[in-house]
Each structure stands twice: as structure tokens, then as C-alpha cells.
Amino acid sequence: MADAVLGYVVQRVGDLLIDEAVFLYKVKDQVEWLKRELRAMECFLKDADAKSKGDESVKNWVRDVREIAHQAEDLVESYVLDAERKQRRKRSFIRTTVCCRLPPLNEFIVLHKFGNEIEAIRVKIDEINGRRSTYGIENLGGEPRRQIDKTVRERRRVVLHAPDTDLVGMDEEKDKILGHLLDGSKKKRSMISIVGMGGLGKTTLAKRVFNEAKARFSLSVWIDVSQQYSAEGLLRDILRQVTKLKVKKLEQMTRAQCEEKLYETLEAENYLIVMDDVWDTEVWKILSRHLPDAQNGSRVLITTRDKKVARAADPSTPPLELRPLSKEESWELLSKKAFPYQEDIEAICSESLRNLGKQIARKCGGLPLALVVLGGLLSTKDPSVWAWKRLADTLVWENMEEGRVCLDILALSYEDLPRHLKCCFLYFSSLPEDLEIRVDKLIRLWIAEGFVEQREGETLEETAEDYLEELVQRCMVILVQDDDLLRMIVEVRCRIHDVLHDFTVAEAKEVGFLVCHRIRDDGDASPLDSSVRRLSLQGNKASYWDSKSTPRLRTLLSFGFVGESDIKRTFPPFPDLKLLRVVDLERAPIFELPEQVGDLIHLRYLGLKDTEIDSLPSSVGKLRHLQCLDAKWTKIKTMPRGFWKIEALRQVIVPFPMEPEMLVAGLSNLQVLKGVRAGRWIDSCLGSLTSLRELEIIGIQDYQHHALSSWLPELRHLKKLWLRGESVPEFLWTTPSSFSSLQVLSLLGRVRRPPQQSSSGGDQWPPNLTKVTLRGTSLGQDSIAALEKLPELTYLCLRWSYEGNEMICSRGGFPKLESLVLELDELERWVIEAGAMPRLRRLMIVRCEKLAMLPEGLQQMAALKELVLLYMSPEIRSRAEKEGEDWPKIQHIPSITIEDSWENPPPSPSSLCVTLSLSLSLSLSLMSEITSITLSH
Numbered sequence: 001m002a003d004a005v006l007g008y009v010v011q012r013v014g015d016l017l018i019d020e021a022v023f024l025y026k027v028k029d030q031v032e033w034l035k036r037e038l039r040a041m042e043c044f045l046k047d048a049d050a051k052s053k054g055d056e057s058v059k060n061w062v063r064d065v066r067e068i069a070h071q072a073e074d075l076v077e078s079y080v081l082d083a084e085r086k087q088r089r090k091r092s093f094i095r096t097t098v099c100c101r102l103p104p105l106n107e108f109i110v111l112h113k114f115g116n117e118i119e120a121i122r123v124k125i126d127e128i129n130g131r132r133s134t135y136g137i138e139n140l141g142g143e144p145r146r147q148i149d150k151t152v153r154e155r156r157r158v159v160l161h162a163p164d165t166d167l168v169g170m171d172e173e174k175d176k177i178l179g180h181l182l183d184g185s186k187k188k189r190s191m192i193s194i195v196g197m198g199g200l201g202k203t204t205l206a207k208r209v210f211n212e213a214k215a216r217f218s219l220s221v222w223i224d225v226s227q228q229y230s231a232e233g234l235l236r237d238i239l240r241q242v243t244k245l246k247v248k249k250l251e252q253m254t255r256a257q258c259e260e261k262l263y264e265t266l267e268a269e270n271y272l273i274v275m276d277d278v279w280d281t282e283v284w285k286i287l288s289r290h291l292p293d294a295q296n297g298s299r300v301l302i303t304t305r306d307k308k309v310a311r312a313a314d315p316s317t318p319p320l321e322l323r324p325l326s327k328e329e330s331w332e333l334l335s336k337k338a339f340p341y342q343e344d345i346e347a348i349c350s351e352s353l354r355n356l357g358k359q360i361a362r363k364c365g366g367l368p369l370a371l372v373v374l375g376g377l378l379s380t381k382d383p384s385v386w387a388w389k390r391l392a393d394t395l396v397w398e399n400m401e402e403g404r405v406c407l408d409i410l411a412l413s414y415e416d417l418p419r420h421l422k423c424c425f426l427y428f429s430s431l432p433e434d435l436e437i438r439v440d441k442l443i444r445l446w447i448a449e450g451f452v453e454q455r456e457g458e459t460l461e462e463t464a465e466d467y468l469e470e471l472v473q474r475c476m477v478i479l480v481q482d483d484d485l486l487r488m489i490v491e492v493r494c495r496i497h498d499v500l501h502d503f504t505v506a507e508a509k510e511v512g513f514l515v516c517h518r519i520r521d522d523g524d525a526s527p528l529d530s531s532v533r534r535l536s537l538q539g540n541k542a543s544y545w546d547s548k549s550t551p552r553l554r555t556l557l558s559f560g561f562v563g564e565s566d567i568k569r570t571f572p573p574f575p576d577l578k579l580l581r582v583v584d585l586e587r588a589p590i591f592e593l594p595e596q597v598g599d600l601i602h603l604r605y606l607g608l609k610d611t612e613i614d615s616l617p618s619s620v621g622k623l624r625h626l627q628c629l630d631a632k633w634t635k636i637k638t639m640p641r642g643f644w645k646i647e648a649l650r651q652v653i654v655p656f657p658m659e660p661e662m663l664v665a666g667l668s669n670l671q672v673l674k675g676v677r678a679g680r681w682i683d684s685c686l687g688s689l690t691s692l693r694e695l696e697i698i699g700i701q702d703y704q705h706h707a708l709s710s711w712l713p714e715l716r717h718l719k720k721l722w723l724r725g726e727s728v729p730e731f732l733w734t735t736p737s738s739f740s741s742l743q744v745l746s747l748l749g750r751v752r753r754p755p756q757q758s759s760s761g762g763d764q765w766p767p768n769l770t771k772v773t774l775r776g777t778s779l780g781q782d783s784i785a786a787l788e789k790l791p792e793l794t795y796l797c798l799r800w801s802y803e804g805n806e807m808i809c810s811r812g813g814f815p816k817l818e819s820l821v822l823e824l825d826e827l828e829r830w831v832i833e834a835g836a837m838p839r840l841r842r843l844m845i846v847r848c849e850k851l852a853m854l855p856e857g858l859q860q861m862a863a864l865k866e867l868v869l870l871y872m873s874p875e876i877r878s879r880a881e882k883e884g885e886d887w888p889k890i891q892h893i894p895s896i897t898i899e900d901s902w903e904n905p906p907p908s909p910s911s912l913c914v915t916l917s918l919s920l921s922l923s924l925s926l927m928s929e930i931t932s933i934t935l936s937h
Helices: 002-019 021-051 056-090 104-134 150-160 171-181 202-216 231-242 247-252 255-267 282-288 307-313 327-338 351-362 368-379 385-394 401-415 419-430 439-449 460-473 498-510 595-599 618-622 681-688 702-714 781-787 856-860 874-880 920-925
Strands: 190-195 219-224 271-278 299-304 478-484 489-495 515-518 534-539 555-560 582-584 605-607 628-630 651-658 672-677 694-700 720-727 744-750 771-775 795-799 806-809 819-823 829-832 842-846 866-870 895-899 915-917 932-936
Touching (some): 002 021, 171 190, 171 299, 202 219, 202 271, 219 231, 231 282, 419 498, 439 582, 595 618, 781 806
Parallel strands (some): 534 555, 582 605, 672 694, 694 720, 795 819, 806 829, 819 842, 842 866
Antiparallel strands (some): 478 915
16 A cells, blocks of 8 residues: 555645646755656565565665655645745735745745755665665556555465355355256357455355356366456366366476367366356456357356446346345354354343344454454354453454455455556545445545546546446445435435445555544543644544644544534634644534634635635635535525635535525636526626536526526536526426436426427437436426436436326336426326336325325336325225235335325424435345335324
8 A cells, every 4th residue: 555655645746747847846856756766665675574474674765755745745745835925925016027036145044955855865765775675675666566465366265165164144145046057948159247345245146156157067167266267277177177187297297278178178068157246357258268158058157346347247147236234144154153053043142142243243343254254253152241251342343363355355456456446545544433434525535635536528526437437346345325305415425344444444454544543531642753744633533633643634524523512612622723624523512613714725615514614715716726615504695805815616515595696707627516596697607617427406586487497508518417496497497408418307497488399209408318306397288298208317306396187108208217206286087097107115295284095007117116105095095004005016016115104294394304225235126025014104
């Protein structure tokens, strides 16, 4: 990881040379030298990282390299900060147009000081380079080769390939794979993949399947691929298992001979080949052309941590994605490992011991690897409440040998990441355990930190989305989509597994990337090192942190503050932290920011969401590098005059409804503008904000329709649009081709001319919409007929937005719709024709008080997994219950929720929030054959 950290610093120094050229022009040569030296040291770090395991001297060398790099970065940025401060001071009597010319004496002193500090760094670098040869650290050149600890791989095999490894909670998955492998009707060679994060039990499941299926094939092969492999080695390994050739004979064969012999041998037989632990797509490219398809039912099974590997091998067969174990399954596996020779565990395990065991199992987050490791540890301890409680209370994975084995195995995924993704992944260490972070916020933080490289033809946001997608594909990050259906919110969050989170915290601390600092309720906490660069404050007493102890801080993130009454009104004390680039104080009960916030000239991100702040100091206008301001749900009424002139702004989220009176044209980088009230700015500058991807406008009046209709079509890159007011303009469907990039649309307000279905079957809505929320729009059946033609629509919410008493969803309509919310007070009859909404998984019907019955078409919707009925009439409630008239239509749905009787007064919409998670565990649980019904009175 140290090479990734240093690479980031080298990039930062290079960026400063470009961005701050006006201040660095007199020391440009020295800064260029620093950059070259740091880049040269970069080449040695991968080898040093590999050798630092178990060697404290090498580990210290890596730490010294990292520290000198940070000192160099601090030196350059401090020089810039000092130069800009002096330049601002001069502007009171001299207008500077080219560069900052300090008075001769002051200029000499500053340059002399900088030169002395550069010389000190030069001496330190020479000393560090001198020690490098002592430790045998080699220059690997270019992109360092991948080094994987062989001991870790061996430990993985010992833990996961044990012959007595229990298969718990995977019977359904095992049967599904066996069904695919043993399907005699499919003669063509086919393959299937098992995909999941490290430690989920892919190898265990594959081994069980292999043992049960191999008797049905003439030839069966199991090969361990791993991260380090050779094509010749894989070919010889397969040949050794399918022929009687001796190892010596195999070693004498050329690669071409191996390929020919393998094809010839396999062509005459039906075979089963399992490729375990495949890390990249090259493995399938190497082997596939030598695995003949003789139309005899041959099969290939792959296990991998990367979904891209599975898709590359066979795009037509969806991979089997493993889920974490449930609480019950976790305890079952843990207890089997804790009492390995006992058949009746319940008889020897007391209730209090079981409760402790279940508490320990929960700490594993359903990860079989962690459960096996901890179960093995418990098997060596006395089965007493005292011993188990001590483990439960002190469980820190990195502090025990068995836990480090688990973390090392998970670290294989981390080590396989390209360098630009390592910093992004380690950023999850800043979050409290189990916290799900909004994807849009995470991306903004990554960009502000400088982790995202500018790629030609893409915005930074688009590149960051690709970064996140790659982490998801590698099964290292879990996406969770929260649909707060009644409040018309579709929000995508993400998280990482609990044990992976423990790994990130340990690794981030080890390499000096970030420190999580938790202050106890008594205000006591361990002291912080003055070299801390990123700090995550956690706990209710976060305000007790002493900012003077971290003068080199660049990132300040806060979590906690709940219930604090004695917090400082101006926390954090910015005057002590002049090099800050990222500040996020979401939900902190702070009331004001100090005027000195304007001195933070390197600040990129300022997060004030849900704080008590009611105004911003005028000095905010000096933050010329500020990219993101998130002031949602604050009490701020207006923005300082200079704020809207910050050219670097990329995302601005204000507390609505705020009219950006001073918003000016020319903000060419602005990507997100949310929470703003409609006003004169629409005419004066909306059309110039051509980089906008997300726009939210509130309080639209009829007379503003013309301006909106004129300028919004000019925003060709717009992906998300929220319009709210007494009415909304109809230009979206009169010129839908102008909004071909639009994916998310939310309209709240009356529509004078709703979209109609055209004679051609019409494309009356923007064609690429994926999520649509409509409230109070008074659509008719023709509008629905046009809406259901949208080919990519996955989410639809209609609230008081349909004026007819009958609605028809026609055959083939809504081809990709997965979530549907209806709150239509005039709807009496709903018809779902056969073949409509074939992918609908979740349906919520709310306050449709005139609806006489549930539609017959629900009975044919096999994909439907969840039905929610809220505040419906007693008649509908009765019909939907077991033995009711509508029960045959819905009895196949796994989860049915019917909430509140009609007699009870409906609560406010905010209390009606129903959050439906699309996490993997829920998705799989919804596939259960058991139907659950919840009735609330």
C-alpha cells in the first residue's frame, strides 16, 4: 500500500506545480526535483512492502519514505499558503496581474527558508536511499510486479480445503449448481461460475459439488489457479490429472505439445473441470480453446472474486453470487467448529454459552471464513462462559494470530487492486462499522481527495463511478439501494463487509493513510500522532479532540456528536488546521463557521449537511479550490456574494428553497446544483451551466415555464432532474430527444398538457429514463401507455398523478420495471394484461381507497417477490388475507405486508417510510419459498 500512498503524494505535488504555478514560479526547479526524487523512490516500494512482513527494519524504511513524501507535500503547500496570504494582503494597495512580488526582504527570507527546508529533505532522501541497498530492496521498474505472500496462499488452502469443512446454509446453491452440471438435456459444453468476496465459501461449495458430480463424468479435474500462475503450469496440471504421464515427462513437453495432447485427450471424453480461485480473464482465454466441445455434456466450473471473470467465461450463464450466512446459519457453523467431535451440541452447550456464541458469530458478519477461524479458536479454549465472554469482549481481528490469518486471506483481494483503487478502498476505513454511505457522497469525497484521475472524454464523476463499479465487480463493495418509496427517494448506498472493514482500519493505520479516533464518554482518548493526515472522529465526545495535536491534518471527517450539549459553537477550530482539503461535519450540532475558514485555500470539500449553521462567512468566497458544498438541511438563507464566483465548484447542494441570486454564468465545472428555488437566474445563466448532470429546482411558477423550456434543453449532459412547483412545464415530452441523457426524472406539480401516446407507439418521454417519480401530475391512460414503452425504466412512483378511474398495463409494457408505487385516490379498476411488467419484484399500493379488487394479472407475475399494502380499505385488506377472494392472486408472493387498518388516521408521509433493501442477502431471502404475511392493527 505504501506505493499507492506515495503515488498519490507525487501526483499532488505535480498538481500543485500546475494549479499553483503563479505562487511556485520562483521555486519551480526545487519542486520539480522533489517530484522526480519521490517518483524514483516509488519504484522501490512494492518490493519493500513485500519484504517488510516480519522485518521491522524494512518496515521502518517504508515508514521513513512515506514520512519524507508527506513532509515534501507539506512544504510545498505551506509555501503556496504563505505566498497567497501575502498576495491578498498586497491587493489592498497594489493590483497584481502576473505574479506575487513580495517586498525584497520578505521575499528573500521566504525563499531562503524554503531552500533550507528543501536541503534538509535532500539530506534525508540521500540517507534513506543509502539504507535501501542494506535491506536488499530492488528497483522493480515501471508498474511493480504483483507480489503475493505464498504463506498466505498456503494458509488459505489449509483453512478452506480441509476435507472436513462443513457446508452450512448452501444446500440450495449446491443443488442449483449440480442441476446445471448434471443436466443431461444440454449436450453443449457449458460453464458456470461461483462469485463472491474472499471467505464466503466459494471453494468449499465447489469442492462439495465436485465430489458429488465427478462420478458422472469420464474425466474430472480440479486445479488451483490463484493470482500467480503460468499457462504452462495450468496446462500440465490438467494433463497430469487426465493422463498417466509422469511429471518428468510433462516437464519435458513444450507448451504446444501440452496444448495438442490436452485437446486430443479431452475430445474423446466428457469432462468436468473446476478452476478454483481465478483472478483474471486471461485464464479462460488461455485454456478455453484447448477444452473441446464434443457436444457430450462436458462442464467447467469456476470460482472467482471478480464478476468480470465470470462474464468473460460465459456471458450467457448468470454466475451464482454467494450470500453471507444468516444469524442461525452462522451459529450452526461456529458451533460445529467450536465442538468438532460432538454430535449433540445443544446437549453440552448451556443457554448462556449459546447466547455468547451467537454474539461472537454476529461479529463475523455471516462470513464462513471468519466463523471457521473463530470456531477453531474456541475449540482450543475451555467451553466456559468466562472464556467465551472474554473473547467476545476483546475480539479485535488484528490482535490475535487466528484473526490475522483471516485478514491476510482477505488482503489478497486488496493486494490485487490496481494502485488507483487502493486509496479509494481504504477510504472505507473512515466509516464507522456497519455504516452505509451514499454513493454520490463517497464519489465527491474521492474526487476532493484527489484519488480520481482525469480521463479523456469523461468527467471525474463518471470515472469515479467506474472505480466504484470495479470494486463492486471484485466483490469488495456491496451496493444497497434504499427506496424510500413514499417520499419519492431512490438512494444508492454502499458498504463493505464487517471483517473487510476491520482490515481497512488496520491497514490504513499501518500505512499512515487514516486514523479512526474514538473518544470515550468520559472525554478520554489515546493521544494522536502529529503526523496524522486524515482523521475520522467517532463517538459522542468528538468535540473533545485537540486540533493542535494534528497540525498536518488534510482530511477531517466526523461521525457522532449525538446528544452533546457542551459542544463548541465554532467546532472545528479551523485556525489550527490551515492545510485542510476535506471537511465533513454532517449532523454535527455546530452553529457557525469562523471567518478564518477563508484561509483554507486548499479546501475542496465542505460538508455541513444537517447542521445548525444559519449563515456562511463572507470569506468562503476566497476558497478558490472549493469543489463541493453540501449544505442540505441547514438553516442557511443566502450565500455570500463571492461564493457563486468560485470557478472550481462541481457540486452545490443548498437548503431549499434558496434562490441563488448571485449565481453567475461561467461555472463551467458545475455538475450538481440541488435545492435551488426558481428565479431570475434561470433566464440569466441556466443555459450556460452546460456541464450540469444533476439539477433540482423548487417553487416553479407558471410564468417561468417559458424560460425553463428555453434553457433546459441546452443542458445536453443532464442525467437527473427534479422539478417541483404549482405546475411543471411539458417540454420534456414535446422535445424528448433533447433529453436523451436523462435517466432520473421527478416531477411534482400539475401538468397542463400531459404526454400522449403517439400514433407510432410513441416516444413521448425522454427515451433513456430508468427512474420516474410523478406527483400531482394528473396523467391519463394515454400518458401511461406512452410511459410503459420506456425500454430502460426500472422504478416508477405515481402519487396522486393519475386522473382516470381505470388503468391498464398492456401486454409487453414496462419490460424492465422492478419497483412500482401507486398512490391513486381515484383508481377503481386496475388491469394487468398477461406479459406486462415481467420483471416486477416489488409492488407498493398506498391509499387507493376506491380500488375494488387486486388485479387478476398479479397471479401471473412470477418475478414478484414483495407486496406492500398500506392504508387500504377494509374490503381490500379482507380480500388480500388468507381465504380472501384475492388470496389466490397473491399467494405465490414470498413477502406480503398489510399495514394499518383504514379506521386509523394515516400518519404523516415521513413516518410511512418503507425502506426496501436490494442488498444481496435480502434479494436471496426474497427468493425463499415461504410466504410471510404481516398484519398490523
